[in-house]
Amino acid sequence: MALFKSGNPALNEKTFDKVYSYTGTDSMTVKGTLNKFGILFLLTMAAAGFSWKMVYSGVDVTPYMWPCVFATLGIAVLMVFKMQWAPYLAPIYAIIKGFAVGVISAYYNHAFEKIAPNIITQSVALTFGVVIAMFLLYKFNIIKATQTFKKIVITATLGIAVFYLIAIGLHFANIDIPFLHEGSLIGIGFSLVVVALAAMNLILDFDMIENGANQGAPKFMEWYGAFALLVTIIWLYIEVLRLLSKLASRK
Incomplete structure (x- = not known):
């Protein structure tokens, strides 16, 4: 199963080696995975909006941040070993992670509202610009997920x-x-490298999901693939936000 490798910890060779032991009448599809991703994305945005409102309502959400971080890490690790639970755990992950993302975004928005008032909007736009660009580069085989590329x-x-x-x-x-x-x-250079690395992970994730669908992975893997894609996109957004904040601080 050498095809199944990804830089995303949620998607790797062993991930798909395990799933073929499960039987079922339905198989994973790319369209189904994208639909599941849409659901997870909406849950993430709703939770982020809720925590954003809490922050700007004067609620101290700081005590919730680290529990959210460790909870999402725990869910991610659990899902690696219990992938069939992805339809239930992925939405929970999206809600908790969305809450944390909303708090982080509100913090950056408040901290940079005078020197970079549109930092959140710019971060979101750049993130999805990168996602679309990487998808097109993958779709038209401009960047190929070769074994060497994957290893790097x-x-x-x-x-x-x-x-x-x-x-x-x-x-x-x-x-x-x-x-x-x-x-x-040095800080800006480091952030540029990490943003580029997160973007490269998208290529591996697209390749992973497509190969999983082509080889008939079980239906629950749509949720798992959607979860993994969400992980990468949130990581990319946070790194873009961090990069823009560093650039703004130099003004």
């Missing part, structure tokens, strides 16, 4: 994931890595 993206993604885990651990020890948040040239 997977290795780089795992490296960034480990680095972020270390950064979180240092944060709890009251130690912050400056270029993660500051608008230095």
Whole structure:
């Protein structure tokens, strides 16, 4: 099953190796996966809107942030081992993650409302511009998900994931890595690299979903594929938002 590799931790070779042990009359389709993604996206947006409103209503949502982060991580890990639960866990993930995204967005909007009043709108527009661009590049075979391409993206993604885990651990020890948040040239360069890496993961995810549909993966994998795509897009949005904030801070 060498076709099934992705930089997205939710989609990898072992993911699809497992699912063919399940039997059923219906199979995964690309259209079905996109429909499921639409549902998850709406849930994410609704939850984000709710938490955004809470922030601007003066509610202190800070105590909820880390529980949300660890809850979504736990759900993601559980879904890797129980992929057949994706129809139930993916919507829960979308709601919790959406809540966190709304809080983060409200924070950035408030922090940069004077020097970059449209930072959220710009981040959303750039994120979906990148998603559309990467889909077209994949669709027209301009960028191909070759084995070499996959290995490079997977290795780089795992490296960034480990680095972020270390950064979180240092944060709890009251130690912050400056270029993660500051608008230095190193910080901006780092964000550009991570944004590019997140974009490259989209190519692998599109390839994964298409191959899963072509090879008749079980129907519940539509939810799993939609969840994985949502993970990548949210990651891309957060990194774009971080990049724009760094650029704005240099004004």
